[in-house]
Amino acid sequence: MEIKTFTCKKHGDFKARAIVCLGMEISPTCPLCQKELDDAEAREIAEREEYDKNGRISVWAERANIPKLYRRREQMIPNGNQVEALNYAFDRNLIIVGSVGTGKTMVASHLGMKAIEQHKTVRYLYASDIATRVKDTWGSKVISEREVIDDLIACDLLILDEIGRCEYNEWIFKVLDGRYMEQRPTIFTGNIDVKELPKILGDAIASRLRTNVKVITFGETDQRKARVA
Ligand SMILES: [Zn+2]
Numbered sequence: 001m002e003i004k005t006f007t008c009k010k011h012g013d014f015k016a017r018a019i020v021c022l023g024m025e026i027s028p029t030c031p032l033c034q035k036e037l038d039d040a041e042a043r044e045i046a047e048r049e050e051y052d053k054n055g056r057i058s059v060w061a062e063r064a065n066i067p068k069l070y071r072r073r074e075q076m077i078p079n080g081n082q083v084e085a086l087n088y089a090f091d092r093n094l095i096i097v098g099s100v101g102t103g104k105t106m107v108a109s110h111l112g113m114k115a116i117e118q119h120k121t122v123r124y125l126y127a128s129d130i131a132t133r134v135k136d137t138w139g140s141k142v143i144s145e146r147e148v149i150d151d152l153i154a155c156d157l158l159i160l161d162e163i164g165r166c167e168y169n170e171w172i173f174k175v176l177d178g179r180y181m182e183q184r185p186t187i188f189t190g191n192i193d194v195k196e197l198p199k200i201l202g203d204a205i206a207s208r209l210r211t212n213v214k215v216i217t218f219g220e221t222d223q224r225k226a227r228v229a
Contacts, residue, residue, distance in 0.1 A: 008033060057116055064122035066159075070109030082107050085216045088187075090115060090157055093209055095197075096189040098218030104189040107218075108159050111187060120156035127166035127188070127200075134171045145171075153178030163190040168202050176205045 004018045008030035016028040061071050070076075078086055085107045088094050094111075096104045112122045125133070130152065137145045152158055152175045166172065179186055190200075194215055198206040 006030070057113070060116045060122070061113060064112055064116060064155075065124045066109050066112045066116075066122065067105065067124070070106045071113055073110050073113050076106060076110060078103075078107070081216050081218055085218075086110060086114075088214070090118075090120070090185050093185050093213040094187045095194060095209075095213055095215045096187065096218060097192060097194060097215060098189075099191050102219030104191075104218055105161055108161060108187050108189050112157065112159050115157045121154070122157045122159065123152055123155040124159040125161065127160040127163040127172065127190075130160075130166075130171050130175060131169050149174050149178070153182065153184070156184060158184070158186045159189075160186060161189050163188045163200050164192040164196070165190075166200055168200060173202050173205060176201060180205070180208050 002018050003015055005013050005015050006027050007013050011030050011032040014030050014032070016031075019026045019028055058071070082103055085094070085096055088111055090111075096108060098104050109124070112124050115122050133148050134145050137143050137148055149171060158175070158179060160166075176186065192200070197209065200206075201209070
């Protein structure tokens, strides 16, 4: 077949093989026009994938109960020990200690979002809400106490906020015992001294935690509270 010169109204002359169909010569598509079409299609696919990904992430963030205020990770400018906490790789338990307003919940939420982006299942709740959630199932035909506990054991990452406001109970033991057996990490936050952990989580859980935990203190130069006794 013959190579001929054609003219694109937009891009000018180009050389291509002439296409003959039923005895008629058809102008081939200009390669630059074709590239523009391909690029537009690739862009549309990428946009759709991004949209699907964001949709999936927001569904999972909702399911995980991550505070809406802290779901957008790019809004945060971390400082000090927050940077270290954000580098946490879900490889062991993490306790974030600090007084009110030091960003514990924000960092814990961002870690939850990071886990979701890595396709992990996450559950976020106040430690005291474990008991509330269990009690809510009493008399329910829809969900059982066991299912609530199992869900908190089975998730890849559990975030228990404000452990200082939680009183020890059998359900927190069951959840943390189950997670320990399955070797799944939990993030705890609280305005506490880590020496109080046995009182909050029970002696058995607190002593297991000691073997596989990172403690990070926010907003204090005094690291005293971070020392695991
Ligand atoms: Zn063209």
